[in-house]
Amino acid sequence: MKRKVLSLALMGTALATSAYAQEATLTIESWRNDDLALWQEKIIPAFEAANPGIKVVFSPSAPAEYNAVLNSKLEAGSAGDLITCRPFDASLALYEAGHLTDLSDLEAMGNFSDVAKSAWQTDDASASFCVPMASVIHGFIYNKDAFNELGIEVPTTEAEFFAALDKIKEDGTYIPMAMGTNDQWEAATMGYNNIGPNYWKGEEGRLALIKGEQKLTDPQWIAPYATLAKWGAYLGDGYEAQTYPDSQNLFTLGRAAIYPAGSWEIAGFNTQADFEMGAFKPPVQNAGDTCYISDHTDIGIGMNAASENQEAARTFLSWVASPEFASIFGNAVPGFFPLSNTPVELEDPLAKEIVGWRDECESTIRSTYQILSRGTPNLENETWGASVAAIKGTESPEALGQQLQDGLATWYAPHQ
Amino acid sequence: MQTRRIRWHIAVFLAPAVLVYTAVMIFPLFNTLRLALFTEVDQTRIYVGLQNFRTLFFDPIWSEQFWNALGNNFWFFLIHMLVQNPIGVALAALLSHPRLRFAALYRSAIFIPTILSFVIVGFAWKLILSPLWGIAPSMLDAVGLKSLFAPWLGKEEYALTTLALVSVWQFVGIPMMLIYAALLSIPEEILEAGEIDGITGASAFWKIKLPLILPSIGIISILTFVGNFNAFDLIYVSQGALAGPDFSTDILGTFMYRTFFGFQLQLGDPHMGSAIAGAMFAIILVGVCIYLFGIQTRMRRYQL
Numbered sequence: 149m150k151r152k153v154l155s156l157a158l159m160g161t162a163l164a165t166s167a168y169a170q171e172a173t174l175t176i177e178s179w180r181n182d183d184l185a186l187w188q189e190k191i192i193p194a195f196e197a198a199n200p201g202i203k204v205v206f207s208p209s210a211p212a213e214y215n216a217v218l219n220s221k222l223e224a225g226s227a228g229d230l231i232t233c234r235p236f237d238a239s240l241a242l243y244e245a246g247h248l249t250d251l252s253d254l255e256a257m258g259n260f261s262d263v264a265k266s267a268w269q270t271d272d273a274s275a276s277f278c279v280p281m282a283s284v285i286h287g288f289i290y291n292k293d294a295f296n297e298l299g300i301e302v303p304t305t306e307a308e309f310f311a312a313l314d315k316i317k318e319d320g321t322y323i324p325m326a327m328g329t330n331d332q333w334e335a336a337t338m339g340y341n342n343i344g345p346n347y348w349k350g351e352e353g354r355l356a357l358i359k360g361e362q363k364l365t366d367p368q369w370i371a372p373y374a375t376l377a378k379w380g381a382y383l384g385d386g387y388e389a390q391t392y393p394d395s396q397n398l399f400t401l402g403r404a405a406i407y408p409a410g411s412w413e414i415a416g417f418n419t420q421a422d423f424e425m426g427a428f429k430p431p432v433q434n435a436g437d438t439c440y441i442s443d444h445t446d447i448g449i450g451m452n453a454a455s456e457n458q459e460a461a462r463t464f465l466s467w468v469a470s471p472e473f474a475s476i477f478g479n480a481v482p483g484f485f486p487l488s489n490t491p492v493e494l495e496d497p498l499a500k501e502i503v504g505w506r507d508e509c510e511s512t513i514r515s516t517y518q519i520l521s522r523g524t525p526n527l528e529n530e531t532w533g534a535s536v537a538a539i540k541g542t543e544s545p546e547a548l549g550q551q552l553q554d555g556l557a558t559w560y561a562p563h564q
Numbered sequence: 565m566q567t568r569r570i571r572w573h574i575a576v577f578l579a580p581a582v583l584v585y586t587a588v589m590i591f592p593l594f595n596t597l598r599l600a601l602f603t604e605v606d607q608t609r610i611y612v613g614l615q616n617f618r619t620l621f622f623d624p625i626w627s628e629q630f631w632n633a634l635g636n637n638f639w640f641f642l643i644h645m646l647v648q649n650p651i652g653v654a655l656a657a658l659l660s661h662p663r664l665r666f667a668a669l670y671r672s673a674i675f676i677p678t679i680l681s682f683v684i685v686g687f688a689w690k691l692i693l694s695p696l697w698g699i700a701p702s703m704l705d706a707v708g709l710k711s712l713f714a715p716w717l718g719k720e721e722y723a724l725t726t727l728a729l730v731s732v733w734q735f736v737g738i739p740m741m742l743i744y745a746a747l748l749s750i751p752e753e754i755l756e757a758g759e760i761d762g763i764t765g766a767s768a769f770w771k772i773k774l775p776l777i778l779p780s781i782g783i784i785s786i787l788t789f790v791g792n793f794n795a796f797d798l799i800y801v802s803q804g805a806l807a808g809p810d811f812s813t814d815i816l817g818t819f820m821y822r823t824f825f826g827f828q829l830q831l832g833d834p835h836m837g838s839a840i841a842g843a844m845f846a847i848i849l850v851g852v853c854i855y856l857f858g859i860q861t862r863m864r865r866y867q868l
Contacts, residue, residue, distance in 0.1 A: 386695020
C-alpha cells in the first residue's frame, strides 16, 4: 500500500514536472515480488545511471494474483507503463485486447532467437509484443551434505532415483523429498512437467500433441502420472496439507534431502540454506537415453499501450534487450536464464550447473502452455488437479489421462 | 385551501445515503446482472440473452462445477446452523446466568475473533493445523492421541468441514451477543411468575426463554445464510482460488472469483463470472424471501 501511494506520488510529481524537464517515471508491473530487492538495488540503478531523466519503479504483486490484478488494472487504465509478461496466451490476450504494444520494430529484438520470441508472438509470428527476459529450467536440487552423509550417488536413471529415495527413507534422518500437494501447482509444474519431457521426448511429443497426432491417453503422456504415483510414499508426513512455502522451508532448513525444483528457487535458496546444494536433471529411464529438460520461456516484458511515457518505455525495453541487461539480470537473479543470443557468463555455481544441461539435453517448454490452455476446461489447471490425484493415488494414471483427453476434446478441434 | 408544502428536507437528508448507496451498491448490482447477458467474441461484446445461464446450468463442465460449489455451500451453511448457532445460544444462556463470575471477560474473549480479519484467522488456523509446524499435532501427541491427527486441510473428505469449523470459531460471538441481548431483555417478572408455577432451571429455559428469543434466532439464521452464501475470504486465504484439494472446498464465491478474474493460464471471463454472481444473488434472494414470507410472518410473537 505504502509503495502504491509512493509510486502514485512519484507519478504525480512526474506529470507535474514533465512540462519543465524531460523526466519520466516508468512503473513496472510484475509478479516477481521475490526479486524486489534485486530490481531496486541492482537493475534499476544500472538503467538510471545510463539514462538520466528516466526513473523506474518496480511494483510487484503476489504471483497467484498477478493475472487477475493486472487485468483489472489494465481495464481500469491504472496499470503501470511496463508489463511483465506471462508466456503465451495470457499475454497474447492482452495484446489482442490492445493493452500491449507491438514491439516488432524495436531494433533490439534482433538479439533473440525465434524460439525465445515464440512465447510472446501472435500465432503467425507477425507481431512480437514482449521482450523475452528469461527462462526457467526444471530439475531437482539436493542437499549435498545429506547425500555425502548417507553415501548416495547423484542419480541419473529412474531406478537410481528411487533407490536413492529408498535409502534416505530407510535412514530416517531426512524427509526424502520436499513437496506438498496443498497448492496443487507444484505437483504439475515441478512434478509432471519436470519429469514428463523424458517420456514424451520433449518438443517432438509436445508438438505432436498440439497437432493432434498424439493423445493424452497415449502411454508417453500417462507414464509420468504412474511415476508421480510412486512419489507419495517419499513425501513428508501430512504432505496433503503442505504448502509451497512449507516445502521451501523444509528443504532450506535441511530437513529434506531432495527438492523437485524450478531454477527460480536458486536465489532464495542461496540466502536461506546453510548447506551445500547441488542439482541433477530429471532422471532418464535407461542409462544413456537422450535427456530432455523443461527450459521454459517464462518471463518477458512489454509496454502498456496506454502508457503516457512511450518513448521512455521504448528506451527501457531496448535496454532490457541488450547484452548488458542480460548479464546484470542473469547474475542478479540466478535461476532466471537470459534468452539473449549473446552468451552470458553466470557466476552462481548452482545456476551454472543447471544452465549447463542446455548443452547435454534437448530443451522443451511446458506441454500445456502453448495453445492447449486456451479453452474451458483449461488443460493447465486440469493438469494440476490430475498430478495431485496421481500423487495421492486417488485415481489411476489411465483414468486421469482419459479425463484430460475428454476435457481437451470438448473444445480443441485437432483432438475431436 | 393551503397546498401541502413539499418537504424538501426529507430529500436533502436522504440524498447523501441514497446517492452513495446507489453509486456503490445498486448500480454495480444491476450492471453485473446486465453483464451476465453478454459475451465477448473477437474483442466485441455481444448480447446473448440467457445463454450464459444455460451454459452454467446445463453444460456438463460448467454445471458440474456449479452444483459442486452449491452443494459445498449448503454443507458450509449446515455446519454453521448445527454448530455455530446452538453453541451461540448455549453460551448466551450461560453468560446470562446471574451468578456467573467473570462474565464480561468470557464475553469479550469469545467475541474478539469476530473482529479479526479473515486473513489473520485463515493464516493462524492454517499454521495451527499444519502437519509440519502446527501445534495441533504436538498437542494431540501430548495427550497420546497423535493417531487422530490428519492433515485435515489437505484431505478431500475433511477440508470443507474443517474450514467451516474455523469459520464457526471466528463468528460464534455474533449469535452469542444477539441472543445474550435478547435474553437480557426478558423481564424478571415473567421468570418469577414461572417460578411460582414451578418452572425453574432448564425447563425455564426451554419453556419461557427459548420461545421469547426465537425471533432473534430467526434473524441469526438469515444472517448466517446470507453470510455463508457470500463467503469467499476464508476459503481463498487458506486454500487459494482453486479451492483445493480437488475443488472439495469450492464454494460459489471462489467459483465466481476464479471465473471472473481468471486463474493462472485460464483467462478471466467477466460475463460467465457475472452469471455466477447473478445465480448467487438469486439464491440469496430466494432464501431471504422464504424466511421473510414463509417463516417470520408465522412466527409467534409475545408482547413483553
